[in-house]
Amino acid sequence: MGNCSKPPRVVLLGKQGAGKGTQAARLADHYGTVHLSTGDLFRAQAAQGTAFGLEAKRYMDSGDLVPDEIVMGVIEECLAPGGPLDDGFVLDGFPRTVPQAIDLDRVLGARPLDLVIDLEVPKEIVLDRIAGRRVCENCQTVYHVNMPPSHNWTCDKCGGNVRQRDDDTEEAVERRLELYERETVPIIDYYREQGLVIMVDGFGNGDEVFERLVKVIDDRMQA
Numbered sequence: 488m489g490n491c492s493k494p495p496r497v498v499l500l501g502k503q504g505a506g507k508g509t510q511a512a513r514l515a516d517h518y519g520t521v522h523l524s525t526g527d528l529f530r531a532q533a534a535q536g537t538a539f540g541l542e543a544k545r546y547m548d549s550g551d552l553v554p555d556e557i558v559m560g561v562i563e564e565c566l567a568p569g570g571p572l573d574d575g576f577v578l579d580g581f582p583r584t585v586p587q588a589i590d591l592d593r594v595l596g597a598r599p600l601d602l603v604i605d606l607e608v609p610k611e612i613v614l615d616r617i618a619g620r621r622v623c624e625n626c627q628t629v630y631h632v633n634m635p636p637s638h639n640w641t642c643d644k645c646g647g648n649v650r651q652r653d654d655d656t657e658e659a660v661e662r663r664l665e666l667y668e669r670e671t672v673p674i675i676d677y678y679r680e681q682g683l684v685i686m687v688d689g690f691g692n693g694d695e696v697f698e699r700l701v702k703v704i705d706d707r708m709q710a
């Protein structure tokens with residue numbers, strides 16, 4: 488478990504395509520804690536065809552945000568004391584609006600966040616990454632057309648089918664980036680007032696970015 492004596496409680500923010508999903512999974516593994524991606528959770532529900540999943544998919548496919556009440560209804564239980572996220576977590580794609588951030592603080596209560604990382608990547612780069620992004624529909628591992636799985640678009644980790652996400656169309660991506668600026672960027676100010684935000688440069692190869700992330704988390708946890 489890294490250099491930290493207790494697993495960190497981290498929120499990872501960043502535009503679509505900033506590499507949050509990949510890095511959040513690596514960080515959770517490194518610190519022996521839980522990676523919670525609301526997008527992965529919603530996609531899994533949609534694939535299973537649950538009522539909630541099908542409703543969420545309508546918003547997701549058009550690039551819109553799933554309404555706050557629905558999101559909180561689904562994840563409040565995981566975040567509550569005694570739940571699976573009691574021993575730290577890396578949140579990826581949540582919170583995405585200021586009301587969600589306020590609600591998260593309420594649910595966490597006396598076990599507040601340790602830090603909020605803003606993974607910064609320029610828009611031209613995220614557009615290129617999203618255009619080439621391919622995802623395992625079973626375990627959500629992320630690939631790129633330039634770095635495909637080793638065998639015929641079959642996931643190296645689980646053997647699942649690797650394909651383009653339904654919401655990685657040009658229009659939906661534009662909409663998601665617009666909503667990121669409008670709804671998610673204000674969260675950075677909200678957390679900055681609490682002294683929690685650290686900006687990390689997300690440009691470069693995955694290993695370099697991972698090392699930067701581990702360094703800021705270890706520094707914060709040892710402070």
Ligand code: AMP
Pocket residue numbers: 503525526527529546547548550551552553554555558579580581582583584587654663
């Ligand atoms: P992501 O995998 O994080 O890019 O999320 C995919 C889609 O799921 C988003 O474009 C939203 O439609 C929906 N979504 C994921 N997380 C949230 C959230 N915290 N609040 C609202 N919608 C969300």
